[in-house]
Amino acid sequence: MKIRTLRAARPNWPRQLIRAAMATLLPQHIFLVKGSASRPAISLTFDDGPHPEYTPRLLDQLGEHQISATFFLIGREAELYPELVRRIVQEGHQLGNHTWHHAPPDQVSARALADEVHRTQQLLTDLTGQVPRVFRPPLGKLTPGKFACVWRLGLTTVLWSVDPKDYQVDSVAELRRRLLDHPCRSGDIVLMHDSRPLALEVIADLARMAEQARVEFVTISKLMNAGSD
Numbered sequence: 001m002k003i004r005t006l007r008a009a010r011p012n013w014p015r016q017l018i019r020a021a022m023a024t025l026l027p028q029h030i031f032l033v034k035g036s037a038s039r040p041a042i043s044l045t046f047d048d049g050p051h052p053e054y055t056p057r058l059l060d061q062l063g064e065h066q067i068s069a070t071f072f073l074i075g076r077e078a079e080l081y082p083e084l085v086r087r088i089v090q091e092g093h094q095l096g097n098h099t100w101h102h103a104p105p106d107q108v109s110a111r112a113l114a115d116e117v118h119r120t121q122q123l124l125t126d127l128t129g130q131v132p133r134v135f136r137p138p139l140g141k142l143t144p145g146k147f148a149c150v151w152r153l154g155l156t157t158v159l160w161s162v163d164p165k166d167y168q169v170d171s172v173a174e175l176r177r178r179l180l181d182h183p184c185r186s187g188d189i190v191l192m193h194d195s196r197p198l199a200l201e202v203i204a205d206l207a208r209m210a211e212q213a214r215v216e217f218v219t220i221s222k223l224m225n226a227g228s229d
């Protein structure tokens with residue numbers, strides 16, 4: 001099953017090799033880069049929100065196309081916009097933890113990272129009554145020691161297999177072109193951002209492509225479960 005979207009254009013080989021090795025060696029409930037290819041399902045993930053303008057518009061688009069997604073929220077932003085956090089959950093999406101300040105984990109101590117993750121967990125749980133089970137390190141950076149620290153906090157670390165780089169492109173047309181030019185397969189996890197204005201503009205395109213390819217969009221939890229049953 002394929003829809004068309006972009007793979008990382010400029011690889012960082014050492015990091016990619018480590019990542020590939022970890023993804024091979026570790027079970028998916030500890031470290032997830034991609035779901036099972038045996039089911040026609042893909043996960044859209046949105047980082048760095050909630051954003052007061054873009055997140056509501058993105059939620060409108062996802063609702064219109066009946067797409068379930070996963071939002072990796074920054075705790076500091078979630079505290080500013082609690083009604084958006086509740087709306088994300090009420091509309092059937094999954095919450096993930098993206099630290100409190102979005103400090104790259106390789107630039108803070110393990111203790112500081114644990115505090116950031118714990119504080120964000122506490123807030124999201126208080127706001128929604130649901131405990132987030134997935135974590136995404138800012139910029140995808142995580143050292144082995146800090147990775148273990150996150151696991152001890154009960155969180156699955158989730159990276160991505162597809163990055164259309166919506167944080168680099170200048171126009172919807174360019175993002176759409178990237179989505180159309182490259183394949184995306186069952187099990188893929190797509191990285192985008194609701195802190196920026198472009199992702200919400202391509203949801204209709206993604207919905208159309210998924211329909212043609214007969215793949216469905218599911219939350220990260222459902223993608224993980226699809227691989228285990």
Ligand SMILES: [Zn+2]
Pocket residue numbers: 047048098102137138139
């Ligand atoms: Zn981020």
